[in-house]
Amino acid sequence: MSQHVLDKLKARFGTSILETHSDFGDDTAVVEPSQWKAVCQYLREEPALDFDLPVDLCGVDYPTRIPRMEVVMHLYSIAKGHRVRLKARVGDEEMSGAELDSVTSIWPGMNWLEREVWDMSGVRFNGHPDLRRILMYPEFEGHPLQKTYPADRTQPLVPYRTEEEAGLPLGKLEPFGPDEGMPFGRGGLPRVVDHEDD
């Protein structure tokens, strides 16, 4: 679709562009992590490319390969109408060395996106003005979107109530009888039942 973007990147950066493809119509370039900021600067400043809208930044975890975490950035140019996807692969099994340069000085909109990638995937951004968690709370440990983080491991901030405190079984509410729960509607108002005494 916009093959000329990939051609210009390859012409300018040569071997730093590790691979390119245009599957499903999306032009993609995999970039050497050390050249990340230089590539972004070029894409922003080259007049024929003019990528001024920072669309998205996210991390995808491939734990079976090294480097493990793939940081994916999408960019768009409003004037020219073309898009590009940049990827950089960082981090080994324990996520050491998962670092990239921050591009907040090029696009201020990347500020929150980089914080989110740090929070969810664990990739550090060098030179970011304020790298702290954005979606999770500061006491949270771990990075939830890594495949090695189990989805149901909670780290509650407020300890859950115990049953003595509550005075009722908390696991499941007792199944209510037909009359209990709602005195109107289903069973009607409390019925008065006659029965003989034994």
Next chain:
Amino acid sequence: MEPLDIDLEEGELELPADPMHLNMGPSHPAMHGTVRIVLELSGETIVKADVQIGYLHRGFEKMSERGTWAQVFPYVDRLNYVSPMLNNVGYALAVEKLCGIAVPERCQWYRMVLGELARISDHLTCDGAMAMELGAFTPFLWFVKAREMVWDILEEETGARLTHSFGRIGGMANPPSRDFKGLCRAALPKILELVEQGEKMLLKNRIFIERLESVGVISGTDAVALGWTGPCLRASGVAYDIRKAHPYLRYDEVDFDVPIGRSGDTLDRFLVRLAEIRQSKRIIEQSLERMADEGPINCDDPRVVLPDKMDVYTTIEATIQHFKLIMEGAKVPKGEVYSYTEGGNGELGYYLVSDGGGTPYRVRIRPPCFQITGGLSKLLESRMLSDIVPTFGSLNMIGGECDH
């Protein structure tokens, strides 16, 4: 007391003061959306505003890795919960792009009409809530009444007022009901009438205009550098609408305008949304003319579409197909795709990564109001405390989408 006869510098007698820290907590009446703003105030002027989101983070991306491709639809509904049909259609288009299938024409018109109805509901809610937060309760109730009419149509079609889960890969869950066109055509003029009444009440009111005009101004280039899209960007003068720039479905075959603002202030964001309601009405009317009354809604691809129920009960092939689609999920080809549509707040993108199986490997939503809320602290610098309410309201931050 004797008068002071020494020369004093301007402000030398003022007591040194630290700026006051005020917390507009996650539960706040005037913020529709759960967000925490930690303010440093000097008097009533904001020195610094730290916007903290994440109070509605529900783990959408992690949950979608645990089901099948079709089981993501209910989660997607609850992202932008005021215009759920737009989210549904966006996700369905993304998976269809990855599978390489195109839905029949009747379905495309149907998706457009439902999407534009959802957009009307989104803009009505945003503008109504903004008016309510400034004290105008009556126009809020009128807009909610208009929204109820939209929800009545959606309830007749999908069965639910709010979270429909109506989209499917390769089509929709059910064909349009018999009365669909009649219902839409009857409701639209009434909705427009209520919008006009609300406009008349609000836009002639001096106080309302003064609270919104020149408040929260952002220029077009700043907005673009922040990643803004949608009505907030268009209010700053940048004419970027995906329905015009990169048309999908049948948007290139209908005739509509894109309202642009001039000054990028809160009043422009308010007015752009009202104007977009009228444009959505135009799109709906044209789409209803073009939509056929009969014809298939789901595409004919057995890899993704469930077979007809009677076949499932009577033939073995359909039973197996149904079983595999439900239990294992549609086998979407390996690869990755980024698909974008115009959501209620701007460019709603889905970045899907598939490993060839029935369970998604990664579903990433590009939430439009995440970037927009990221610009809030810049909008609030050196404004007053009472400007926070209309500015934040005009950004239409939907917690479910911003915090996914």
Next chain:
Amino acid sequence: MGDVNRSLTVTGSEQGFATTRVDALLGWARKYSLFAYPFVTACCGMEFMALTSPRFDLARFGAEAPRFSPRQADLLWVVGTISQRQAPALRRIYEQMMSPKYVLAFGTCASTGGFYDNYTTVPGIDTIIPTDVYIPGCPPRPEAVLDGLMLLQDRIARNERRPGVVKPRVDPLSSVDGLVKLRRSAQDPRELVPELKREEEAAMALAGPVAEAPPGAKR
């Protein structure tokens, strides 16, 4: 002559029944003048907005006055999903309210965590604060919420602190008429599948006039 020893049992909740007229008066006053604190987070908030609209008027129950300070409110509406990050705020707001106070869990996410069974959602607010009425639904229809409010008012009047769950008014399993009729085809759902209806009629004919059905016949 009838039996002298006849006892009378009142079924339904008997404990906490208002025994004095003052209690009854206080219960009446409390239930019709609830000051609500809407702790709104998510999609259920849209239905909460719809509740205040003229169609599902909340004002006729006396519960529409929102008080955004917990010190002035006595009913806490927890509307929408509560994330782990939000939990301390919810707990603190509950602690700041003065008794008598009541809590309404609006929606499935507030009652049980909904389908967000993950690292970030609180599995029901009753793990953090005591709850009086649970309103299931995702989001619940405004009519269901009004049922929940009426249930709560009933509990306030009878001074009952056991929690209750809102259930549909007609038990769908009790009869075929209770099944939700599709609005599109306002006919018996069984008519839509003629083969199934014929089979059922054949089975009923086999059963004969006697009420005893042969084993294996569909009822």
